Amino acid sequence: MKKILLLAVSALMSVFCVAQTKNVTKQKALVLYYSQTGTTKAVADEIRKRTGADIQSIDLDKPYDGDFQATIARCQEEKSKGVLPTLKPFAVAVKNYDVIYLGYPIWFGTYAPPIEALLKKESFEGKTLVHFCTFGSGGLEESVKALKSSLPKAKVNSGYGVRTARKNAIPVEVDRFLKENGFVAGKVDALPDYSAQKPVTEAEKTIFNTACGDYQFPLGTPVTVGKRTTKNSTDYKYTVQSRGMDGKESTSTILVTVPNGGKAEFTRVIR
Ligand SMILES: Cc1cc2nc3c(=O)[nH]c(=O)nc-3n(C[C@H](O)[C@H](O)[C@H](O)COP(=O)(O)O)c2cc1C
The missing domain is CATH 3.10.450 (Nuclear Transport Factor 2; Chain: A,)
Incomplete structure (x- = not known):
C-alpha cells in the first residue's frame, strides 16, 4: 500500500514538474543583455542555447572604452552631469515577449548604466524578469533590490550571478539555475542547507x-x-x-x- 502511495505521489510530482516547465516554455522568451568584455555575453549565450529563447544585445551609440579606469572616469563624468549612455535600437520589440532574461555586469555595486538607460526606455509591466549578472566579487542581491524598486509592475524572479574569474563554471551553473526554477525541463539534486555558523x-x-x-x-x-x-x-x-x-x-x-x-x-x- 505504502509503495503504491509513493508511486502515485512521484507520478503526480513528475506531471507537476513537466506542466510547470511547459507553462514557462510556452511563453515567448528573450535574452536581453549588456556586456562590455564578454562575460555576461557568455552567460546570455548559454541561456539562449538551453532555452531556445531569442537573443538581443544592448549596444550603445558610444560604447564604453574596454579600459577599466577609462570606463570608471566616463561613468563618473556621466553621473556628475546626470546623463546615461544612449542605446542603439533593438532588432526585436521587447513588448512581444512574456519572459525576459535580463543580463548585465555589476558596476559600482549594481547593474551597469546601460541597464539604467534600458529601464527608462522600455516598459516591463506584467513581464516575468529573470535576471543574471556577472561581477568581480558580487552584487546579485543589491542589483535585484534595485531592479525590483525600479520595476514595481514586473515579476522579478530569482537570479543567477557568477564571478568573471569563474567563467568555466557557467555551463553547469546555468543548467542548474534553469532546471531548479522550471525554465527548462529536467531535474537536479536539491542542494543541502549550510550547517550552523x-x-x-x-x-x-x-x-x-x-x-x-x-x-x-x-x-x-x-x-x-x-x-x-x-x-x-x-x-x-x-x-x-x-x-x-x-x-x-x-x-x-x-x-x-x-x-x-x-x-x-x-x-x-x-x-
Ligand atoms: C566601471 C566598472 C565598475 C565595476 N564595479 C564592480 C563592482 O562594484 N563590483 C564587482 O564585483 N565588480 C565590478 N566590476 C567588474 C565587472 O562586474 C565584471 O568584470 C563583469 O563580469 C564584466 O562583465 P562583462 O564582461 O560582461 O562586461 C566593475 C567593472 C567596471 C568596468
Whole structure:
C-alpha cells in the first residue's frame, strides 16, 4: 500500500514538474543583455542555447572604452552631469515577449548604466524578469533590490550571478539555475542547507585564504563558517569582518567552493 502511495505521489510530482516547465516554455522568451568584455555575453549565450529563447544585445551609440579606469572616469563624468549612455535600437520589440532574461555586469555595486538607460526606455509591466549578472566579487542581491524598486509592475524572479574569474563554471551553473526554477525541463539534486555558523578553524582559514587570497581588493577576516557537502564539492559560507575606506566595521558573507579533488574557489560575496 505504502509503495503504491509513493508511486502515485512521484507520478503526480513528475506531471507537476513537466506542466510547470511547459507553462514557462510556452511563453515567448528573450535574452536581453549588456556586456562590455564578454562575460555576461557568455552567460546570455548559454541561456539562449538551453532555452531556445531569442537573443538581443544592448549596444550603445558610444560604447564604453574596454579600459577599466577609462570606463570608471566616463561613468563618473556621466553621473556628475546626470546623463546615461544612449542605446542603439533593438532588432526585436521587447513588448512581444512574456519572459525576459535580463543580463548585465555589476558596476559600482549594481547593474551597469546601460541597464539604467534600458529601464527608462522600455516598459516591463506584467513581464516575468529573470535576471543574471556577472561581477568581480558580487552584487546579485543589491542589483535585484534595485531592479525590483525600479520595476514595481514586473515579476522579478530569482537570479543567477557568477564571478568573471569563474567563467568555466557557467555551463553547469546555468543548467542548474534553469532546471531548479522550471525554465527548462529536467531535474537536479536539491542542494543541502549550510550547517550552523561556528568559529573558523585554522584549516578553514587556510581554505578561505586559498580561495580569496589573490582577489585584487582585501575581503576581510573570516570569523565564523557553515558548511555543506554536495555530490561534487564541499561549500563554505563564511561570515567575514572588514573595515571600509570610511573606517567603519562591516560584516559580509563570502561563499567558497572546493570542487572534489580541486582548488578552493571564491564564489561570491553577499553584502
Ligand atoms: C566601471 C566598472 C565598475 C565595476 N564595479 C564592480 C563592482 O562594484 N563590483 C564587482 O564585483 N565588480 C565590478 N566590476 C567588474 C565587472 O562586474 C565584471 O568584470 C563583469 O563580469 C564584466 O562583465 P562583462 O564582461 O560582461 O562586461 C566593475 C567593472 C567596471 C568596468
